[in-house]
Amino acid sequence: MNTSYDVKFWEIQRRKDRKTLSYLVRWTVARKPKSKSFRTKGLAESFLSDLRQAAKAGEAFDVDTGLPLSMLAAEQPVGPTFLEFARAYVVDRWRTSAARTRETDVYGLLSLVPALVADLPNRPKDSDMREVLRNHALLPEERRAELPRALVPVLSWLERASLPLVDLQDPRVVRTALDAISMTFIGKDAAANTVRRKREVLHHLLELAVEQKELPANPLHSVKWTPPKAVGTIDPRxxxxxxxxxxxxxxxxxxxxxxxxxxxxxxxxxxxxxxxxxxxxxxxxxxxxxxxxxxxxxxxxxxxxxxxxxxxxxxxxxxxxxxxxxxxxxxxxxxxxxxxxxxxxxxxxxxxxxxxxxxxxxxxxxxxxxxxxxxxxxxxxxxxxxxxxxxxxxxxxxxxxxxxxxxxxxxxxxxxxxxxxxxxxxxxxxxxxxxxxxxxxxxxxxxxxxxxxxx
Missing domain, CATH: 1.10.443.10 (Intergrase catalytic core)
Structure with a gap:
């Protein structure tokens, strides 16, 4: 491993050209520029603070990743990504679910999977990601349609960018998920019943994660969030x-x-x-x-x-x-x-x-x-x-x-x-x-x- 103690930090930069993950942390290791983007300024500040403390403590930084050795160990993937677990969730429920329930599960995940990703370069269009998920990635293997050649890079990007499932223990990431299910695919407020159904999908998925010891507890329970009120009665009109x-x-x-x-x-x-x-x-x-x-x-x-x-x-x-x-x-x-x-x-x-x-x-x-x-x-x-x-x-x-x-x-x-x-x-x-x-x-x-x- 190539390490160095030559580390410099820069002020956090707001990336105004991005709709999401728009706060950029910049630093150099052995004069090689490094950067990482975050959805909120608080996350960016927390990450930069960790880097500064490691440098102050005299830790060596890995030249390839730009991370101090203590953070490099923590950065290694722990458990499945959200996309990997979403696939397992669909397969787990498939045998005992009705067709409409299967459709509802995948429909909810079409909002969640593209939202719970890291800010990697060359983000595909959301519509392309939904097409890949709906017709291929979120179906049992024997049900998947052949992936068109043009969409192969889209699936590859999703698999690389999908956040680790354990990241949902961060309330800010959970709120990102809740924000995603509260909007339609064209950016408008979703109907109350739609939000309720998608939240149920997220809740069931996280309950399965707890059951399988991937998470210690359902992180939805630690977030104060009020869904839009759905109409529960028949309109007499x-x-x-x-x-x-x-x-x-x-x-x-x-x-x-x-x-x-x-x-x-x-x-x-x-x-x-x-x-x-x-x-x-x-x-x-x-x-x-x-x-x-x-x-x-x-x-x-x-x-x-x-x-x-x-x-x-x-x-x-x-x-x-x-x-x-x-x-x-x-x-x-x-x-x-x-x-x-x-x-x-x-x-x-x-x-x-x-x-x-x-x-x-x-x-x-x-x-x-x-x-x-x-x-x-x-x-x-x-x-x-x-x-x-x-x-x-x-x-x-x-x-x-x-x-x-x-x-x-x-x-x-x-x-x-x-x-x-x-x-x-x-x-x-x-x-x-x-x-x-x-x-x-x-x-x-x-x-x-x-x-x-x-x-």
């Missing part, structure tokens, strides 16, 4: 009344050559049985008890959520999964009114069922994409609603049919326990989410208060 729901459903069959007709029953299940779109997509003939008279029964046992092919087990856009928030083989029984029984009977008679018994599919036997059924729904809104209503949040998404169903049941006086059972919610979540959609409570409360005041 989105909820249609029964007359509006009937008008919307009646408009669907006339849309397109067969698409509207094939989707009519699916939308009806979302309104009359409060099915989630993925539950309706997974509904099979054997799940339906459709008597000639009276109420029928749906036994919901599978869902077919949509995701990009890179995230699904099947390699298709839809995976067959168990029900949300339930054990793999659990089911949910939902009594259905005669109007829905009739709709499903007519649908089966006209379109038949798939080989596996699925009711709702395209003319080629495939599950409908979310963009396909959303397009039909928007056309139904234009046909069934006034221009003012179309411009409003009223039934803006097909999912709002489910909200309308649950709100109708609650306002009809169905006990919350029964509503929760049919909708697949816990009672506490049900009442919290639909609190604003329960009509009449304010008037009843006012009446009780008036009676108490008159006593």
């Amino acid at each position: 989105t909820v249609v009344n029964p007359e509006q729901a009937r008008a919307l459903l009646a408009a669907v069959p006339a849309i397109g050559r067969t698409r509207g007709g094939r989707l009519h029953g699916m939308f009806a299940c979302m309104y009359y049985a409060a099915l989630r779109p993925e539950e309706a997509a997974g509904l099979r003939r054997q799940n339906c008890h459709l008597p000639e008279e009276g109420w029928g029964l749906l036994t919901v046992e599978k869902a077919r959520p949509q995701a990009n092919k890179r995230w699904t087990n099947s390699g298709e856009t839809h995976d067959s999964r168990g029900l949300k928030h339930r054990a793999t083989d659990d089911t949910r029984e939902i009594p259905i009114p005669p109007v829905l029984v009739a709709v499903l009977q007519a649908h089966i008679e006209k379109y038949g069922v798939a080989v596996d018994g699925r009711l709702f599919r395209t003319s080629k036997g495939q599950s409908f994409s979310s963009s396909a059924y959303s397009g039909v729904w928007q056309e139904a809104r234009r046909r069934a609603l006034t221009a003012e209503q179309v411009a409003s949040p009223l039934a803006a998404r097909p999912y709002d049919l489910r909200h309308a169903a649950v709100s109708l049941w609650l306002n009809a006086g169905v006990p919350a326990t029964e509503v929760a059972k049919r909708a697949g919610h816990s009672v506490d979540v049900l009442l919290r989410v639909y609190a604003k959609c329960i009509e009449g409570q304010q008037a009843r409360a006012n009446s009780k208060i008036s009676e108490a005041l008159d006593e």
